[in-house]
Amino acid sequence: MRAMKTTSKTLALACALMFVAPVSMARQDDANLDALVGDGPAVVHDVPRIDAEMTVDGRLDEPFWADAVQIAIDVETRPGDNIRASVAAVAYLVDNGHELLVGFRAEDPDPSQIRAFLRDRDSLWNDDFIGITIDTFDDQRRGYEFYINPLGAQGDLIIEEASGNEDSSWDGLWDSAGQITDFGYTGEMRIPYSTLRFQKSGAPQQWSIDVLRFRPRDYRYRLSNNRLPRGANCYLCELSKLRGFADANPGRDLEVTPTLTVRSSRHRMRPDQDWHNDGTDIEPGVDVKWGIGPNTTLNATLNPDFSQVEVDQAQLDLNTTFALFFPEKRPFFLEGADYFSTLLDVVYTRTVADPDYGLRLTGRQGRHTYGVFAAQDSVTQILIPGVLGSHFAFLDQEALAAAGRYRYDFDGQASVGAIATLRDGDGYSNSVIGIDGRWQRDEHTLSGQYLTSTTDNPHSMGMPDHQRGDALAARYQFSNREWGYYGNYVRFDEGFRADLGFISQVGYDKAEIGASHNWYGEEGKAINQMRLNANWDITHAEDGRLLERELEAYFGVNGPMQSYVELGALTRVRYWAGQLFDEHWGGLYGEFQPRAGLSLNAYLRRGRQIDFANAKPAQVTEFRPGGTVNIGRGFSVEVRHTWQRLSRDGGDVVKANLTDLRVGWQLDLRQRLRLALQRGDLVRDTELWTGTGHIDQRERKIDMQLIYSYKINPRTALYAGYSEGRFANDTFNELFPDDRSLFAKLTYAWQP
Numbered sequence: 001m002r003a004m005k006t007t008s009k010t011l012a013l014a015c016a017l018m019f020v021a022p023v024s025m026a027r028q029d030d031a032n033l034d035a036l037v038g039d040g041p042a043v044v045h046d047v048p049r050i051d052a053e054m055t056v057d058g059r060l061d062e063p064f065w066a067d068a069v070q071i072a073i074d075v076e077t078r079p080g081d082n083i084r085a086s087v088a089a090v091a092y093l094v095d096n097g098h099e100l101l102v103g104f105r106a107e108d109p110d111p112s113q114i115r116a117f118l119r120d121r122d123s124l125w126n127d128d129f130i131g132i133t134i135d136t137f138d139d140q141r142r143g144y145e146f147y148i149n150p151l152g153a154q155g156d157l158i159i160e161e162a163s164g165n166e167d168s169s170w171d172g173l174w175d176s177a178g179q180i181t182d183f184g185y186t187g188e189m190r191i192p193y194s195t196l197r198f199q200k201s202g203a204p205q206q207w208s209i210d211v212l213r214f215r216p217r218d219y220r221y222r223l224s225n226n227r228l229p230r231g232a233n234c235y236l237c238e239l240s241k242l243r244g245f246a247d248a249n250p251g252r253d254l255e256v257t258p259t260l261t262v263r264s265s266r267h268r269m270r271p272d273q274d275w276h277n278d279g280t281d282i283e284p285g286v287d288v289k290w291g292i293g294p295n296t297t298l299n300a301t302l303n304p305d306f307s308q309v310e311v312d313q314a315q316l317d318l319n320t321t322f323a324l325f326f327p328e329k330r331p332f333f334l335e336g337a338d339y340f341s342t343l344l345d346v347v348y349t350r351t352v353a354d355p356d357y358g359l360r361l362t363g364r365q366g367r368h369t370y371g372v373f374a375a376q377d378s379v380t381q382i383l384i385p386g387v388l389g390s391h392f393a394f395l396d397q398e399a400l401a402a403a404g405r406y407r408y409d410f411d412g413q414a415s416v417g418a419i420a421t422l423r424d425g426d427g428y429s430n431s432v433i434g435i436d437g438r439w440q441r442d443e444h445t446l447s448g449q450y451l452t453s454t455t456d457n458p459h460s461m462g463m464p465d466h467q468r469g470d471a472l473a474a475r476y477q478f479s480n481r482e483w484g485y486y487g488n489y490v491r492f493d494e495g496f497r498a499d500l501g502f503i504s505q506v507g508y509d510k511a512e513i514g515a516s517h518n519w520y521g522e523e524g525k526a527i528n529q530m531r532l533n534a535n536w537d538i539t540h541a542e543d544g545r546l547l548e549r550e551l552e553a554y555f556g557v558n559g560p561m562q563s564y565v566e567l568g569a570l571t572r573v574r575y576w577a578g579q580l581f582d583e584h585w586g587g588l589y590g591e592f593q594p595r596a597g598l599s600l601n602a603y604l605r606r607g608r609q610i611d612f613a614n615a616k617p618a619q620v621t622e623f624r625p626g627g628t629v630n631i632g633r634g635f636s637v638e639v640r641h642t643w644q645r646l647s648r649d650g651g652d653v654v655k656a657n658l659t660d661l662r663v664g665w666q667l668d669l670r671q672r673l674r675l676a677l678q679r680g681d682l683v684r685d686t687e688l689w690t691g692t693g694h695i696d697q698r699e700r701k702i703d704m705q706l707i708y709s710y711k712i713n714p715r716t717a718l719y720a721g722y723s724e725g726r727f728a729n730d731t732f733n734e735l736f737p738d739d740r741s742l743f744a745k746l747t748y749a750w751q752p
Helices: 008-026 030-037 063-067
Strands: 044-046 069-072 075-078 089-095 099-107 129-135 142-148 154-160 175-180 184-192 205-216 220-224 240-244 254-267 276-293 296-302 355-365 368-377 380-385 390-395 399-409 414-425 428-441 444-456 466-479 483-492 508-520 529-541 546-559 563-576 579-595 598-611 616-631 635-648 651-666 671-684 698-713 716-728 736-747
Touching (some): 044 069, 063 089, 129 154, 129 184, 142 184, 380 414, 563 598, 579 616, 598 635
Antiparallel strands (some): 069 089, 099 184, 129 205, 175 184, 205 220, 205 240, 254 736, 276 296, 368 399, 380 390, 428 444, 508 529, 529 546, 563 579, 579 598, 598 616, 616 635, 651 671, 716 736
């Protein structure tokens, strides 16, 4: 495409048109606002096709913006209830045939109060930010979200209507920039059509759009071009329309990303031992993404480095009998992950630990949505579920991991689907197949799923050679502006296993009912919303034994300084070690942001809980404070701490402190230096332990990781870092380093 040429007079006129138009639009009267975004046919915006090139600098100084379609962001949907926005903002949209060009002008009465910091990707949610949600198929199933803060930092997500989940793990390739001005801020986005999926057509298309601005001050204001009824069960159904894109061309839609990972590590078991050098590993690999058609994408990876660049958030594995869940962070599995989501967690790709290669195909054709992936894993990690607990087991052998998913959408309100997973190795296999469905009308939503599994275990696992079982889940929800009701039922046979998923408890059935009520404050009041939730559930083992009967309730209040306070209580009887125990506790949670760049939160819980290791009742006290502070534009400190104590018989069975500290220095939008420090300290009163095995009185662990990253985009980046772990227990009273590693990773996204 050729760039548009213009004289200085034309440029001045264009700028004048851009900066005057939004002001006049923002001053429409309320009657006109009701006509634009009230009930009735959706508003349609025609996007012009202009042969235009853009320098992405956030300045809105290209002349073609004068001919762009203008969409006013003039409705406050939260905390106000679809009232006139108190500040003006406008979005400009242009189609140049291969990209969607988006510009923003956001006014602010006091620009010094704008909250904006240099951020890593998907970290801008506490800032001022602005952007769009687009449903490119206009079928109210799935939408893309693109946001920038006033400095141009990016955030993007996929929203899935059926679950309401917004998945920030998806990373598109697009450009952005922002500028803070004396009237507010401006911003620009360039979104290549190769980043999106849509129905390619020579005729004009219709997409859905929501233009959003979030303005955090004393309250977190959500501003939009669309009304959003409170209690609405369908978000994408409420959006206005974009019409155009007749010649939208995704190009070749081919991306090749070679990777090179270099790692050197060493470890030791004792402080008086020499270091054992694991050597230097140099691992090349390649990822390929190919848009076979406008609606189908093929991803392949060969010899990938599936290690995570940054460590997980620390979790305290104390007085629990079930395996901990950690979210997926690896790009190959993240893209298109929503295609495999169902009511039950049948696909959990972190069980695929170290694959040699992988292949994934995802797409949509009309009412049909489908996805399949396969990977050859060099090790086999298995979640072994039970009635009262779960744990991970490992087989030192290769295994094939595969999953397939299909869904048919009848209309905007109903769908049916099928899913299948497979883990297969030497003397071992696990397969799951199932069907599911969802129906929604007005305030009512009904969904369900049925699964059956078959497992063959190797003799080394010490489990039955053959297992099979079924699982069933059903859910009903009612939701409107003020009231919500729901009922859930799940049943898992004891022989059921989903080895590619995360189903940690089997051999039980559970029924649950719940209700909620919302109260909304009047405009200008300190309290803008209150919510009361209560639910009751009962769980039985397959033999009819009562496992749990529980009643809990929570009351929450939203107030000034973006504050939220919640008071909750729980009481239940729970089965353990052949008897029923009474458990009950009260909890208090609070969070607020007293000023820009500072957010604080804390959770306190105290009550009665089972001491699982010793099968006795105990008192539990837990305190979890946390917070984030930003210093200047680019420096941030985030800390999360957990203190927990389990007490009985005049002593403390166990006390634990866990601290997770993250210090970041964002040099600019591409460069970041980050230090992660995790410290755990566990102290036990060994006289209160009834077991016969050795128990350390004290254990300490410190893990440190320092990473420098330079990102041109999510898949063209350089990472370099150092990590070290230190450990101490009763045998080694002083902390000593037990593992060290240096690593570097280079990825480059090439689009021929």
